[in-house]
Amino acid sequence: MQSINQKIEFPFSSNCTVYIKREDLIHPIVSGNKFRKLKYNILQAKGENQTKLLTFGGAFSNHIAAVAYAAKKNGFQSIGIIRGDELEYKVNENPTLSFARNCGMQFEFVSREIYRKKSEPDFIENLKEKHGDFYLIPEGGTNELAIKGCQEILNEDDNAFDYICCSVGTGGTISGIINSTSEHQKVLGFPALKSDFLKDEICKFAKNNRWDLISDYHFEGYGKINDELVAFINTFYKQTKIPLDSIYTGKMLYGVFDLIKKGFFPVNSNILVIHTGGIQGNQGMNIKLKNKNLPLIQYHD
Numbered sequence: 001m002q003s004i005n006q007k008i009e010f011p012f013s014s015n016c017t018v019y020i021k022r023e024d025l026i027h028p029i030v031s032g033n034k035f036r037k038l039k040y041n042i043l044q045a046k047g048e049n050q051t052k053l054l055t056f057g058g059a060f061s062n063h064i065a066a067v068a069y070a071a072k073k074n075g076f077q078s079i080g081i082i083r084g085d086e087l088e089y090k091v092n093e094n095p096t097l098s099f100a101r102n103c104g105m106q107f108e109f110v111s112r113e114i115y116r117k118k119s120e121p122d123f124i125e126n127l128k129e130k131h132g133d134f135y136l137i138p139e140g141g142t143n144e145l146a147i148k149g150c151q152e153i154l155n156e157d158d159n160a161f162d163y164i165c166c167s168v169g170t171g172g173t174i175s176g177i178i179n180s181t182s183e184h185q186k187v188l189g190f191p192a193l194k195s196d197f198l199k200d201e202i203c204k205f206a207k208n209n210r211w212d213l214i215s216d217y218h219f220e221g222y223g224k225i226n227d228e229l230v231a232f233i234n235t236f237y238k239q240t241k242i243p244l245d246s247i248y249t250g251k252m253l254y255g256v257f258d259l260i261k262k263g264f265f266p267v268n269s270n271i272l273v274i275h276t277g278g279i280q281g282n283q284g285m286n287i288k289l290k291n292k293n294l295p296l297i298q299y300h301d
């Protein structure tokens with residue numbers, strides 16, 4: 001599957017050409033990189049004759065929504081280990097978890113303290129005793145098969161670009177992109193969170209060093225936003241009709257246009273930004289913003 005590249009007509013882009021790869025249009029819920037990351041994992045689980053997928057995630061996780069939907073579509077049961085035991089009684093108020101439950105996902109809510117142990121062998125063993133055998137997909141979905149899927153984001157025509165920009169969470173998506181670039185290209189990753197380990201994570205999977213991380217646009221941390229970011233997302237939507245999410249793609253595009261403004265890119269650079277999706281998360285974010293009486297994210301008419 002190939003997504004279209006759309007030219008962005010936006011102020012400041014005058015001395016560079018910016019295109020956006022619309023991976024967000026793959027599916028309204030299982031959009032962008034989460035679809036890519038699951039593709040080969042689903043094939044692997046089928047090959048192993050597994051019947052259950054189990055994974056981990058937070059309250060508004062794009063990954064949880066994607067796994068729940070992919071499980072339903074491919075005839076798997078699914079189990080979501082969800083961070084925050086207070087959420088158990090709030091599923092109805094949470095659009096992401098409601099969607100996942102409607103897809104048939106079973107939840108186990110755990111405290112933040114227990115959630116931190118999610119990669120420990122004892123914890124996984126415990127889950128097997130409770131739920132029976134399952135195919136495990138890590139938090140955020142990053143593993144070797146996910147990277148194989150993300151290597152399919154770029155295609156031959158994308159060789160025309162000098163820079164590829166994408167948002168970074170766990171580092172799986174950017175690793176796949178890095179592995180499918182050509183000699184003359186450079187990949188810039190914009191972390192959506194503060195992390196000292198991201199570089200090491202990417203080094204585990206990346207097969208060349210044509211990449212860098214730009215860590216100035218995480219807006220103080222994962223899921224943290226401010227008025228300026230919301231205003232940017234809304235202006236961008238008004239001018240281009242392209243919706244962004246506030247956790248990943250909004251921060252990345254804010255960064256790209258800020259760098260263009262500051263002259264970071266050589267004049268006449270051809271830049272491709274990857275729209276990794278995540279629009280489902282706006283619903284939950286807007287509920288939070290509304291409760292605080294703050295301006296909402298605009299992402300549809």
Ligand SMILES: *Cc1c(COP(=O)(O)O)cnc(C)c1O
Nearest residue numbers: 169170171172173248276277278
């Ligand atoms: C999960 C996600 C990312 C980050 O992907 P990683 O592979 O974890 O780095 C970026 N954008 C969106 C919309 C996502 O949902």
